[in-house]
Amino acid sequence: MHHFALTIIxxxxxxxxxxxxxxxxxxxxxxxxxxxxxLGGQFAMILIIxxxxxxxxxxxxxxxxxxxxxxxxxxxxxxxxxxELHPEMRGEICMISVYxxxxxxxxxxxxxxxxxxxxNITDLNTKLVGSEQRPVYVMMLEAVxxxxxxxxxxxxxxxxxxxxxxxxxxxxxxxxxxx
Amino acid sequence: xxxxxxxxxxxxxxxxxxxPARFQDKGLDELVQDLIDTMVAAGHSVGVAAPQIGEARxxxxxxVSKSKLGRDNNHGLLVMINPEILExxxxxxxxxxxxxxxxxxxxxxxxxxxxxxxxxRGGNERVxxxxxxxxxxxxxxxxxxxxxxxxxxxxxxxxxxxRRKR
Numbered sequence: 001m002h003h004f005a006l007t008i009i010x011x012x013x014x015x016x017x018x019x020x021x022x023x024x025x026x027x028x029x030x031x032x033x034x035x036x037x038x039l040g041g042q043f044a045m046i047l048i049i050x051x052x053x054x055x056x057x058x059x060x061x062x063x064x065x066x067x068x069x070x071x072x073x074x075x076x077x078x079x080x081x082x083x084e085l086h087p088e089m090r091g092e093i094c095m096i097s098v099y100x101x102x103x104x105x106x107x108x109x110x111x112x113x114x115x116x117x118x119x120n121i122t123d124l125n126t127k128l129v130g131s132e133q134r135p136v137y138v139m140m141l142e143a144v145x146x147x148x149x150x151x152x153x154x155x156x157x158x159x160x161x162x163x164x165x166x167x168x169x170x171x172x173x174x175x176x177x178x179x
Numbered sequence: 180x181x182x183x184x185x186x187x188x189x190x191x192x193x194x195x196x197x198x199p200a201r202f203q204d205k206g207l208d209e210l211v212q213d214l215i216d217t218m219v220a221a222g223h224s225v226g227v228a229a230p231q232i233g234e235a236r237x238x239x240x241x242x243v244s245k246s247k248l249g250r251d252n253n254h255g256l257l258v259m260i261n262p263e264i265l266e267x268x269x270x271x272x273x274x275x276x277x278x279x280x281x282x283x284x285x286x287x288x289x290x291x292x293x294x295x296x297x298x299x300r301g302g303n304e305r306v307x308x309x310x311x312x313x314x315x316x317x318x319x320x321x322x323x324x325x326x327x328x329x330x331x332x333x334x335x336x337x338x339x340x341x342r343r344k345r
Contacts, residue, residue: 093274174274175247176275177225177274177276177315178224178277178278179225179275
């Protein structure tokens with residue numbers, strides 16, 4: 001079965017999710033993984049969907065036109081076979097909190113350190129909080145470490161970055177417990 | 180003495196309120212032994228509840244002494260028959276998973292300290308105070324006896340700091 005990534009974003013209001021999923025339901029699409037959230041005043045939806053008969057974007061025809069007409073932006077991407085499968089990740093999971101006075105480059109400089117060490121970011125949220133005069137930037141991210149990197153190594157790296165970037169960073173190891 | 184297969188959701192027994200276990204009932208001690216064997220065989224498992232091996236009776240076994248999170252603070256192997264939480268206080272959050280719900284984990288907030296009353300394998304009434312990871316494991320397993328899964332307790336999406344209302 002072919003899988004597709006569907007991204008929808010638009011001004012937040014009640015009813016977006018049902019409007020989108022009604023179309024998918026009527027088409028006979030399956031929703032596999034999805035994540036939807038409010039960002040600023042926008043509601044963003046990202047879904048992995050599949051359809052037993054559809055193999056390309058054209059199969060959907062103009063099914064999403066009503067969404068566009070109601071002010072939502074719709075983007076559909078056809079996945080290569082296997083692109084819907086979650087890769088197995090064996091390393092330690094860490095939660096990293098970064099916060100401080102807002103300044104350019106916080107996300108980039110933190111994630112560059114991670115990317116260079118093949119740390120795999122699996123979740124990332126940022127938010128601008130505080131007052132207009134004293135804006136505070138908060139970034140929370142969850143990442144899987146490569147096997148050669150320990151949480152202690154990562155803590156040391158982030159401690160250095162905390163100095164140079166003048167923000168507060170903390171790293172916590174998350175051990176999922178199977179009970 | 181047998182390692183039993185772990186029942187997976189959506190088997191309805193996992194959503195069943197289990198019946199009290201009675202010592203005069205046949206097979207209670209075998210059930211306890213099977214729970215222990217199954218827990219040990221599952222390697223990293225720190226507890227198993229009877230419905231997870233297909234028996235809707237109020238029996239769980241717990242042993243966090245072999246796990247990293249619990250090895251410094253535990254009661255060793257606990258066999259709890261007809262357990263009941265008498266008191267609870269504090270709260271802490273763990274990323275929980277469950278052998279009966281593979282491939283999914285979620286943040287669950289539970290009491291940090293609990294007092295539990297139960298009968299042990301020999302039928303003796305016992306009351307213990309558990310804290311930390313052991314307390315969390317006990318609450319997770321006891322939930323199984325009432326048909327609750329950790330999915331019913333998930334307190335937040337992965338990162339919930341932004342979801343708070345102003």
